[in-house]
Amino acid sequence: MQIYSKTCEYALRALVYLALKGKGVFIGASEISEATGIPGPYLTKIFQNLTRRGFLKSRRGVSGGVALCHQPEDVSLIQIVEAIDDLTPFDECVMGLDQCEDHNGCPLHPIWSNAKNEIFLKLKTTSLMDLTKNSKKMKYRRLRRQRLLSAFSDDA
Amino acid sequence: MQIYSKTCEYALRALVYLALKGKGVFIGASEISEATGIPGPYLTKIFQNLTRRGFLKSRRGVSGGVALCHQPEDVSLIQIVEAIDDLTPFDECVMGLDQCEDHNGCPLHPIWSNAKNEIFLKLKTTSLMDLTKNSKKMKYRRLRRQRLLSAFSDDA
DNA sequence: TTTAAATAGGATGTATATATCCTTTTTCGC
């Protein structure tokens, strides 16, 4: 039971971190990896993707990094989810029915259809800025049994 | 965006087919595979699992097959989903927050929490019998470019 | 008792998502 992929969750976490810094502020991937608990090499891949898709701009070299292209309030979550995940199977019947319409769907159709619509609307109306609201002092889950590093720790 | 795994969807489709036949009626895996479009070898694995977990009884040999152990109205969907999928990450925050409670969750927490509760309740209160209601003349999605067989067709 | 049909169970193959590594290119500071 999930809304979006783990990769997409990572993207959101990283973008929220950048949103807290503000549009156009360049931050290194290693800092973001440390702060958010996202595996560094994987994060750089996600950044490449987000850069190609116009969410981020990147700068190489010393004091390089990535920065938001837009104001956090101008980026909706649905834009990010659509860019990372494939939402085409979004409308497939959970029972695997070839046809499952509103008027004659499977027993799970109405409730799942409703839930999806609500979530979809929420993703459309929630911006990166909104996501930063409750995220001032976040602690993220870590992979495996790693230590829970506090953001900005320098003990790499 | 999904409720349960593809394996679980297969299990439900197969169990609905058996529910239409009634409790205790043995049906061969090949017939069920034909009728539901579930890959045969994979279906037998799912049946082994469902048998071990007490949903089905199996009979080997000529005119063998699997049969429901219980009346279709006595089996809830949540029982099946819990048996097939791992629902432990069910409560993990979609933003990856270590703590994400009702009183102080991430912005997506309320809506996702709600949706999950509704779906969970529906799965609890819907039985195999209920699932058969709209499933008399089902056509299921097929893998790859197979023919779209109508359910219960005898043109194996 | 033999044979065919069917599930059980183990092993293996494939696809995709997740994660890492290495080399190249760019950029800054000296």
Added chain:
DNA sequence: GCGAAAAAGGATATATACATCCTATTTAAA
């Protein structure tokens, strides 16, 4: 210009879900 820092990009590794294959065992019927 040189060296270090950092992202880009390609290749590879790992985990899991999905799917198939082969052999053994069981069963019913001829």
